Amino acid sequence: MRKNAKRLIMVGMLGTLFIFGLMGVSLAEKPTYIVASDIAWPPFEMVDAQGNYVGFDLDVMREIAKLEGYNIKIVDVAFDSIIPGVVSGKYDIGASGFTITEKRDKVVDFSKPYWSSDQAILIRKDSGLNIITALSQGHTVGAQRGTTGASWIKDNLIKKGVNVKLKVYETYPMAVLDLLNGNIDAVIQDEPASRASLAKEKNIEMAGIIITGEQFGFLVKEGDPKGILPKINDGMAKLKASGKWDKLVEKYFGK
Numbered sequence: 240m241r242k243n244a245k246r247l248i249m250v251g252m253l254g255t256l257f258i259f260g261l262m263g264v265s266l267a268e269k270p271t272y273i274v275a276s277d278i279a280w281p282p283f284e285m286v287d288a289q290g291n292y293v294g295f296d297l298d299v300m301r302e303i304a305k306l307e308g309y310n311i312k313i314v315d316v317a318f319d320s321i322i323p324g325v326v327s328g329k330y331d332i333g334a335s336g337f338t339i340t341e342k343r344d345k346v347v348d349f350s351k352p353y354w355s356s357d358q359a360i361l362i363r364k365d366s367g368l369n370i371i372t373a374l375s376q377g378h379t380v381g382a383q384r385g386t387t388g389a390s391w392i393k394d395n396l397i398k399k400g401v402n403v404k405l406k407v408y409e410t411y412p413m414a415v416l417d418l419l420n421g422n423i424d425a426v427i428q429d430e431p432a433s434r435a436s437l438a439k440e441k442n443i444e445m446a447g448i449i450i451t452g453e454q455f456g457f458l459v460k461e462g463d464p465k466g467i468l469p470k471i472n473d474g475m476a477k478l479k480a481s482g483k484w485d486k487l488v489e490k491y492f493g494k
Contacts, residue, residue: 271310272467274300275330277318279410281435282491283336295491296334299353300457302483303474317409319385322347325460331467333458336429338387348463349456350471358388358449359433361418361426363442368424370447378424379404381414387453388427411436418443429453431492 276284276297284294292313304311311332316324321337324330326346338356339349362368374380374396382388384407392405406423408414414426415436428436430448437445459467478484 269308269310271312272331274311274313274332274334275316275321275324276313276335277321277410278315279412280336280432282431295487296336298487300334302478303471306474306477307470318383325458328460331459331465336455337458338453339456340387346461347458348461348468349458350468351475352454352456353475354455356429356431356453356455357451358391358427359430360446361415361428361433361436361443362446363418364444366424368446373425373446374403375401377402379406381406381408381417381423381426383408383411383414391449391451392427415440
């Protein structure tokens with residue numbers, strides 16, 4: 240009986256070790272994707288008081304990773320370097336308020352749209368400018384490098400002979416700071432982020448909205464070689480169905 244009992248104990252222990260071994264393999268094989276984001280664009284991506292990377296895009300990325308069974312590592316990357324980094328394979332996902340455009344869609348693949356936006360014109364309250372004069376008369380208009388705001392100025396003003404100068408910045412907060420300091424006359428930026436700028440800076444105002452009907456999407460390498468897009472799209476659908484999506488919208492946009 241003792242020998243049989245010992246055998247049973249040994250078999251039980253081996254079975255337990257086998258199960259934990261399988262669990263270890265499963266955990267080891269859980270993929271980690273590098274998420275590149277320009278962490279200077281509230282409320283979509285920003286740094287909180289504790290130094291954590293937060294914002295709507297990044298919280299959505301974390302929630303999707305939980306739902307779809309993978310890990311993410313978020314890295315702070317200059318906006319105009321994210322797509323080249325995804326194309327080269329340095330990063331797996333771009334999550335930084337990217338408008339889905341035909342030009343971008345030629346080199347990367349986008350998720351289903353997750354946000355709609357137009358462009359807003361910011362001016363100083365004491366400038367005496369309006370939506371018309373701010374974009375004419377030899378004024379300087381700022382935008383972040385590589386953004387659709389910068390492209391709008393080039394395509395709809397400069398290329399059509401309007402006498403304005405475009406000044407590009409590494410980040411939008413730098414452009415807003417230059418506006419406050421009187422070094423430029425206006426900033427063109429996506430409306431949600433512009434409202435965040437207004438909430439922070441009391442000496443600027445919105446001169447008007449340019450209806451562009453833009454759609455934001457998360458992006459991956461063309462052809463999606465790691466099969467990430469279905470997970471992102473499925474995760475977004477689950478988030479919306481659970482009600483967590485609406486809670487994140489309320490958290491960061493107050494609506």
